[in-house]
Each structure stands twice: as C-alpha cells, then as structure tokens.
Amino acid sequence: MRASTVISFIITVCVICSIQSNGQTGTNQKNLDGKNKSINNAFQQNKRQSPELTFNFIETTMTKISLGLQFTQIAWVVKDIKISKKYFQEVMGISNFSIIDTIRVKEFGGTYYGKPSNAESLVLLVYSGGTFIELIQPISGNSVFQDYLDKNPAGGIQHVAYSTSVANLDKVISEFADKGFPVISSFNHPIATIVFLDTRKEIGVMTEIMGITKEGEEMVQQMKN
Numbered sequence: 001m002r003a004s005t006v007i008s009f010i011i012t013v014c015v016i017c018s019i020q021s022n023g024q025t026g027t028n029q030k031n032l033d034g035k036n037k038s039i040n041n042a043f044q045q046n047k048r049q050s051p052e053l054t055f056n057f058i059e060t061t062m063t064k065i066s067l068g069l070q071f072t073q074i075a076w077v078v079k080d081i082k083i084s085k086k087y088f089q090e091v092m093g094i095s096n097f098s099i100i101d102t103i104r105v106k107e108f109g110g111t112y113y114g115k116p117s118n119a120e121s122l123v124l125l126v127y128s129g130g131t132f133i134e135l136i137q138p139i140s141g142n143s144v145f146q147d148y149l150d151k152n153p154a155g156g157i158q159h160v161a162y163s164t165s166v167a168n169l170d171k172v173i174s175e176f177a178d179k180g181f182p183v184i185s186s187f188n189h190p191i192a193t194i195v196f197l198d199t200r201k202e203i204g205v206m207t208e209i210m211g212i213t214k215e216g217e218e219m220v221q222q223m224k225n
Contacts, residue, residue, distance in 0.1 A: 067175055068168050072210065073132040073161035077148045081122045081137035084155070088126070088133065097126045098223070103189075105143070110187035112142045117185070119143035127223045134161075144185050144196050144206060159196065161208035166193055169211030181207075191216030 078084040081100060088094045101123050110117040119141030126133050136158070138146040148158040164172055173183060176197055185196040193211040200206060212220070 067172050068164045069162040069172065069209070070164070071131065071160070072163040073134055073208070074157060075134040075136060075159045075161060075208070076155060077136045077138065077145045077152075077158040078155040079137065079149060079153065081124055081135050084135050084137075085124055088135075094126055094128045094133070096128075097124050100124055102139075105141075105187040108187040108189050110185075111183075112144070112185050117142060117187075119146065121145055125223065132161075132223070157205055159206040159208045160203075161210055163192070163210040163212050166211035166213050166216075169193055169195075169209065172209055172211075176209075191219050 076084065085097055085100075089097070102120060103123050104118075104120050106116070106118045110119065112119065120139040121143065122137040122139060124135040136145050138149055145158060149155060173195060177183075181197040181199060183195045184198050187194055191213055193213075195209050195211075197207045197209065210216075
C-alpha cells in the first residue's frame with residue numbers, strides 16, 4: 001500500500017473525528033458544511049487510490065455504529081386495536097395485516113423490571129413502506145405497554161425496534177448495558193428473543209431489540225412477500 005494512500009486514509013478519519021467533536025460542541029453549520037466537503041474529497045481520492053481500503057473503512061465504521069442492528073419496526077400501543085387497525089386500513093390503505101394474536105408473556109419466560117411477568121396483550125403486525133407496523137393493546141398484567149397506556153390514555157408510538165441475529169443479541173445487550181441502558185423487560189418467543197430498553201429520556205420512546213431466530217427470519221420473509 002502506497003504511503004500517499006495511507007496518508008489520505010488517515011486524513012479521512014481525522015476529518016470525521018473532527019466533525020463529530022465539533023457537532024457535540026455546537027460548531028456552526030458553515031464549518032460543518034466545509035468539513036463535509038473535505039470528507040467527500042478525501043473519500044474520492046481514497047477511492048481512486050485504494051477502493052478496497054475505502055470499502056473496508058466504511059464497512060467497519062458502520063458496523064461499530066449499528067452494532068449489527070437493522071431498523072425494523074414502529075410500534076403503537078393503543079386502547080382499541082380494532083379501531084386502530086380500521087384507521088390504517090381505511091385511511092392509510094394498508095390492508096395486509098396479520099390476524100390478531102394474543103401474547104401471554106408468561107408462556108415465553110417474560111420479565112418486567114427483573115421479575116416474572118404474566119402480562120397479556122393483543123398484537124397485530126403488517127409490513128408496509130419498508131418497515132413493520134405493530135399495534136399492541138395491553139389486556140392485563142404489568143407491562144411496559146400498560147405503563148405507556150396509563151400515562152397516555154389515547155395511545156401512541158411506544159417504541160421503535162431494531163433486529164439482529166439471535167446469536168448477536170447478547171453482545172448487543174452488553175453494549176447497551178455498558179452505555180447505561182439495561183434490559184427492563186423481555187420474553188423469548190419462538191420467532192425472536194425480545195428485550196426492551198428505556199431510551200425515553202434520549203429519544204422519547206423505548207427501544208426494542210429483537211434477536212431473530214431461523215423461524216423468525218422465515219416469518220419475516222413471508223410477511224414481506
């Protein structure tokens with residue numbers, strides 16, 4: 001590898017780090033735009049000199065940022081799942097909902113703030129616009145869904161969900177715990193091991209991480225098709 005290629009690569013990394021630092025300290029937009037242009041120029045030079053190095057750098061950076069996660073779902077907790085389904089069907093034109101399923105988390109080793117949970121909820125799923133929409137109506141027991149509805153009687157978006165392979169889930173959980181986001185609720189469904197993290201102070205909603213099983217991957221593909 002030529003020395004000029006290495007230098008170009010190092011410049012690219014330094015510019016990225018500089019932008020991240022300045023973004024945190026409130027650098028004005030003009031400076032950020034200038035540095036964005038510098039990033040683009042550095043990457044273009046890097047591409048010409050070493051396309052493989054450029055690709056590997058992007059891939060490594062994105063892996064660190066995403067933790068192997070893929071944005072998967074937006075979930076509404078609602079007071080009447082049939083009324084909410086009707087809205088999406090008649091107003092939004094989304095018609096391919098799954099059948100209403102009753103989830104009893106006790107059957108899947110459910111937990112709620114570290115204690116066993118016997119919560120029950122009605123659940124609907126539909127794939128639309130490149131993501132899943134989930135509707136949840138809590139029925140009984142202690143759950144993060146019932147907590148949300150108690151504070152927001154009209155319902156609303158309670159969480160967003162990201163997915164990863166079930167084999168990668170423990171690593172993701174550990175990474176989030178190290179950053180101050182421990183698991184507050186969980187259950188082990190055949191299609192996925194599901195955990196909830198309290199990210200409300202940071203983004204206004206909770207975050208769900210789904211460790212998708214082989215069975216779950218097949219179900220996801222069926223719903224997408």
